[in-house]
């Protein structure tokens with residue numbers, strides 16, 4: 338078949354984001370295979386959860402995207418380490434671009450992105466750890482990726498749109514601003530779907546109801562798939578700080594996570610909880626503290642919202658609670674909406690604003706699927 342190409346795919350992580358990603362992938366693979374001029378055949382040869390994986394070292398049998406769950410239960414074996422996944426993909430006996438989709442939040446998988454990329458394997462992920470972890474890891478990734486600093490044409494590609502604002506076009510927009518020569522001065526807004534949901538529920542604008550107890554809202558946020566695998570990573574402000582670090586580094590700053598002042602919403606007494614489950618169980622005991630903050634803001638006619646900002650010129654950044662007028666765009670956010678304002682030279686004093694749901698399985702998976710298609714277009718289109 339003229340112009341036909343193969344894509345060899347390894348998928349690591351099939352949880353709240355990974356499952357809807359697989360559903361989207363099923364439709365995408367069917368569509369790509371039917372292209373009359375440039376059919377692309379996506380072959381999933383590795384699929385892993387934390388304790389079990391589907392792959393065949395000898396036959397490279399493809400994973401059935403419809404029955405993967407049953408197959409995993411019936412014939413799953415121990416997962417490969419990330420470097421073994423790289424070797425497994427590299428040894429696949431036919432040509433075709435190799436791609437790893439990392440749908441975990443595991444820093445040990447993230448630490449191996451340079452290993453994948455150096456071997457020409459592209460990485461697509463919503464996992465924030467590699468881009469907001471040690472600066473050296475970030476530098477290493479962007480120095481080897483084709484779409485990184487050198488555009489050397491040798492390594493694989495890296496795309497991680499869903500690591501900020503889930504499926505919202507945040508990273509693509511920032512990249513477009515920068516590559517076309519705009520000067521980004523400040524980025525601010527609500528970066529957490531969980532925090533947005535919590536404060537919209539706990540302290541709605543006047544006239545929109547009394548509001549829910551804080552700990553009860555946290556449980557709903559978790560059940561709705563908005564939180565990180567461990568909800569403490571949202572409540573301690575780290576998730577927002579990670580997103581700011583990612584945007585700051587793309588903007589050219591050499592920022593480390595430790596450089597951001599972060600207001601944690603975890604009560605001191607719960608810092609030592611052994612698990613996220615224990616934390617969730619005990620959080621309601623501290624609802625009165627949140628109620629006090631709420632009452633004080635209410636007295637001044639304000640609402641509380643959890644925001645982050647980074648001043649690219651001065652290098653100042655912060656993450657925490659702020660009071661807003663109920664009529665302010667941040668005060669009036671709904672659901673799990675993020676709102677992100679880019680202040681740039683071209684846009685002047687009125688920022689470029691992106692707003693919409695910023696957490697949840699389907700919309701995060703959408704960002705991952707779109708990134709995957711981006712890599713396929715770059716590598717398989719004749």
Ligand SMILES: NC(=O)C1=CN([C@@H]2O[C@H](COP(=O)(O)OP(=O)(O)OC[C@H]3O[C@@H](n4cnc5c(N)ncnc54)[C@H](OP(=O)(O)O)[C@@H]3O)[C@@H](O)[C@H]2O)C=CC1
Nearest residue numbers: 350351352353354386387440441442463464566696697701
């Ligand atoms: N949920 C959201 O709204 C958003 C999430 N993200 C990011 O998406 C990623 C996934 O989040 P989410 O799906 O909610 O998390 P989940 O906890 O629901 O799923 C994580 C999956 O990764 C698997 N996993 C963890 N470690 C490993 C490992 N070392 N090897 C193989 N598999 C592993 C887990 O295995 P097991 O099934 O065995 O537990 C699980 O299948 C995170 O990085 C998160 O920050 C980004 C934007 C929004």
Ligand SMILES: N[C@@H](CC=O)C(=O)O
Nearest residue numbers: 529530531564565696
């Ligand atoms: N836990 C995160 C998920 C997306 O990044 C959030 O609530 O925003």
Ligand code: NA
Nearest residue numbers: 498501503505
């Ligand atoms: Na995004």
